[in-house]
Amino acid sequence: MTPAIRVENLHKTFVLHHQHGATLPVLRSVDLTVQPGECVGLHGVSGSGKSTLLRSLYGNYRASSGRILMLQDGDYLDLSAASPREILGLRRHTVGYVSQFLRVIPRVPALNVVAEPLRLRGVPAAGAEGRAAELLGRLNIPERLWSLAPSTFSGGEQQRINIARGFAVDYPVMLLDEPTAALDAANRAVVVDLIKATVARGAAVVGIFHDAEVRDAVCDRLFELARLVD
16 A cells, blocks of 8 residues: 655754754654554654644645655655645645644634635535534534634634534545644544544544543554654
């Protein structure tokens, strides 16, 4: 089987310009392969580079050296050398991301926020809004809130909007940054089911899961990262 993700000898060092150009190594010689239909949990102490690796997989951070290869339409795109336009295309069609925080345009209704990734892929409004409504209902967002801007919602409600938006499209790759951190037990169970269904349809999933029960429920294996600097 062709891996969906291949990370080869990845190094990432941050330059601290406000500290006279001091360097902070975060990732060193990272090699990771993720197959379609597999969920890999990033594991390690605080500061070991879990979030840095996840953001590098999404193209937010450029590798200092090494390669990050994402399978797209039968070919690999190397994020370490990709143009901004190529990365935007990858995010639209191949890689979904659920962060810990919801970042949306103010005053846009929740239903439209969730439907937007589908509309960007050319899905007609009725189909996109129907899928958005299905996910909002499944994640226990009351219908009376769908026409309101998520900026007015509680933290847990905003996170559920974030999750619904992330899972609206059946991306081949899903990146999850603590998707259940602000959720109660009932909604955590819904998210676990969404992740399991995503893996079952053949997506490659990489995530950070500090909740041990969620991690044990969804991960096929853990990828250990070690802190480089104390």
